Amino acid sequence: MILLKIKYRLLLFLKLFIFQIGLGKYLLRNRYRERIIVFHGIDKTGETKYNSRFVSEKYFTQFIDFISKNYNIISLQDFYDKKFKPNTLNIAITFDDGYANNFKYAIPILEKYSIPATFFITTIQDNNTNFLWPDFLDLVSFYSNQNSIIFENQHYSKNHKGEFIYNGISLKNRCKKLSWKEIQPLLNIFKDEWKIIQQQPLNDYWELMNYNQIKEVAKKPLFKIGSHGYTHANLNSITFEEATLEVLKGKKVLESICEKPILDFAFPFGSYNSELINYSEKIGFKRILLVDYNTENEKNNPLLRNRFVINPHINFKMQLVYLLKGKYL
Ligand SMILES: [Zn+2]
Secondary structure, three states, X not given: OHHHHHHXXXXXXXXXXXXXXXXXXXXOOOOEEEEEEEEOEEEOOOOOOOOOOEEEHHHHHHHHHHHHHHOEEOOHHHHHOOOOOOOEEEEEEEEEOOEHHHHHHHHHHHHHHOOOEEEEEOOHHHHOXXXXXXXXXXXXXXXXOOOEEEEOOEEEEEOOOOOEEEOOEEHHHHHOOOOHHHHOHHHXXXXXXXXXXXXXXXXXXXXXXXXXXXXXXXXXXOEEEEEOOXXXXXXXXXXXXXXXXXXXXXXXXHHHHHOOOOOEEEOHHHOOOHHHHHHHHHOOOOEEEOOOOOOXXXXXXXXXXXXXXXXXXXXHHHHHHHHHHOOOO
């Protein structure tokens, strides 16, 4: 079994080498392959101690440089229209969460290479908030000196990894089951930590694009704005009524900011169900992005596509190997 695994990995490295010496087109001859890639944040150094959502500006540049030279990169809309080139890997690029660092680091690089991308963003700014709760929680947990906190009348204790745990469940996993309104008491519990964090040069790890930046991105012909829900709630964990409001408000607020129809939607946390897909279609989304399909049957739904999430813990070469393979396992 181990030998088989080594053999398989060697084969993937050999394939990558063939691409690096410019002969990749022969490898993909008579084959169509497609991937939609998801990035989250870009920072200066690729810091992963707060979370696993950021790659460095250098890594991103190297990645874009390689894929633009070796593969065919198209817009998400062309991807859905199957405007694929034969004998190559056809790639569409997406970003989730709408970080200001996308505007600062990714957009200039994408423009330099003329690479199209779709940015899936929330409109939590509508609630006078310019960050998403997972980033808030990751940062305050990392910097907090509190050994325990009380949330929802439960005593959460900090473990050696810096996570707050109650009864074997992390605060983060608990929050994935809650609406933004229910999560808000945490802003008060960690207000001192958050004040300190905001005084430090940590903006790249939490700050979202403001409305002017979103508007500016929407105006650029190379880029599209898609919705990522209203407050990044896990739509499978709240009531259907709450979930439909999240989907609808996310769309409407973005449309008023961008002054154009918003037709692309990506489920927060990749979490969805068939009723929510029907609802998203009903209110006018033309392209609905997932991470993984829930069922095999959904692969036949022309609105849906799965995506390949870039993992910052994996080095550049291995990332390309997995990209060719289309999955990490
Ligand atoms: Zn997200």
